[in-house]
Amino acid sequence: MSLSATLGALALTVSAPESCARELVVLGAGQDAGAPQIGNADDTGPRLLPSSIAVIDRENGQRFLFDATPAITEQLVVLDRIEPPKNGLGIDGVFLTHAHIGHYLGLAYLGREAAGASKVPVFAMPRMVKFLRENAPWSQLHTLDNIAVTELEADGLAPVSDVFGVFPITVPHRDEFSETVGFLIMTPEKRALYVPDLDSWDEFAEAGGGTLSDLIGGVDYAFIDATFWDDNELKGRDMSAIPHPRVTGTMDRLADLPDSERAKVHFIHYNHTNPIREPDSAESKEVAERGFNIARRGMRMCLSD
Numbered sequence: 001m002s003l004s005a006t007l008g009a010l011a012l013t014v015s016a017p018e019s020c021a022r023e024l025v026v027l028g029a030g031q032d033a034g035a036p037q038i039g040n041a042d043d044t045g046p047r048l049l050p051s052s053i054a055v056i057d058r059e060n061g062q063r064f065l066f067d068a069t070p071a072i073t074e075q076l077v078v079l080d081r082i083e084p085p086k087n088g089l090g091i092d093g094v095f096l097t098h099a100h101i102g103h104y105l106g107l108a109y110l111g112r113e114a115a116g117a118s119k120v121p122v123f124a125m126p127r128m129v130k131f132l133r134e135n136a137p138w139s140q141l142h143t144l145d146n147i148a149v150t151e152l153e154a155d156g157l158a159p160v161s162d163v164f165g166v167f168p169i170t171v172p173h174r175d176e177f178s179e180t181v182g183f184l185i186m187t188p189e190k191r192a193l194y195v196p197d198l199d200s201w202d203e204f205a206e207a208g209g210g211t212l213s214d215l216i217g218g219v220d221y222a223f224i225d226a227t228f229w230d231d232n233e234l235k236g237r238d239m240s241a242i243p244h245p246r247v248t249g250t251m252d253r254l255a256d257l258p259d260s261e262r263a264k265v266h267f268i269h270y271n272h273t274n275p276i277r278e279p280d281s282a283e284s285k286e287v288a289e290r291g292f293n294i295a296r297r298g299m300r301m302c303l304s305d
């Protein structure tokens with residue numbers, strides 16, 4: 001199927017909640033490198049785009065992106081078909097989790113060789129902002145005013161409009177170039193959690209972040225790291241030293257929560273090797289049977305009553 005046919009089919013399969021003032025859209029649910037991953041020409045499984053979500057605020061005519069992935073061009077087409085831009089690119093804020101390829105490379109498409117955008121608001125943590133200011137090609141986005149960066153504070157509410165704000169949550173991760181955060185997405189009626197990438201929920205708790213159950217208790221939807229299914233996934237490799245919560249481990253950790261709490265969980269950022277990539281796999285069925293959900297590209301959730 002051609003790209004435009006794929007996108008057309010996708011736009012038709014998603015429902016349109018007409019009365020929804022604010023809406024969340026899943027633009028990608030894969031790990032940074034997507035799928036097929038480079039060098040895997042024989043991979044015939046479902047295509048994955050890197051993890052990203054969008055929030056549409058129809059009252060204010062605004063659209064926000066969480067993470068700027070290497071597939072941003074295609075992901076914005078999907079968003080445009082759901083809610084066309086008001087002006088230009090129609091991106092009123094890009095919230096960056098960290099400086100790994102799946103989460104920020106898409107910023108390059110705001111620059112001179114592509115959109116030549118003007119002052120797209122970008123929100124990031126202090127080390128991430130410094131990294132973008134001091135390293136090419138990102139520094140050129142500053143000097144040409146393609147982006148306008150706002151520095152976020154760790155664990156503090158950042159109001160963006162009267163009905164939309166974010167609360168960055170610092171998480172443990174491989175922080176070579178930037179710190180890593182997840183986001184609490186705050187609207188007057190609903191909250192969502194987006195933590196696509198972290199090393200471990202135990203390390204998060206030990207650092208004072210609290211438990212995953214508590215985080216889920218404070219939101220309506222939780223999009224959380226599902227990079228790997230279990231420790232047998234990467235054939236021939238000892239996975240004990242490879243970070244990321246396993247989907248099986250996260251489900252065990254949350255097994256005693258009530259149905260309504262488990263139903264908030266949407267696994268995201270899955271690796272090309274993770275069997276939940278296949279909607280019909282035994283593992284995907286197990287996730288559903290245990291009361292959890294898997295984020296899929298094109299999913300839409302209303303954030304207003």
Ligand SMILES: [Zn+2]
Nearest residue numbers: 032100102197
């Ligand atoms: Zn990632």
Ligand SMILES: [Zn+2]
Nearest residue numbers: 098100173197
């Ligand atoms: Zn990462």
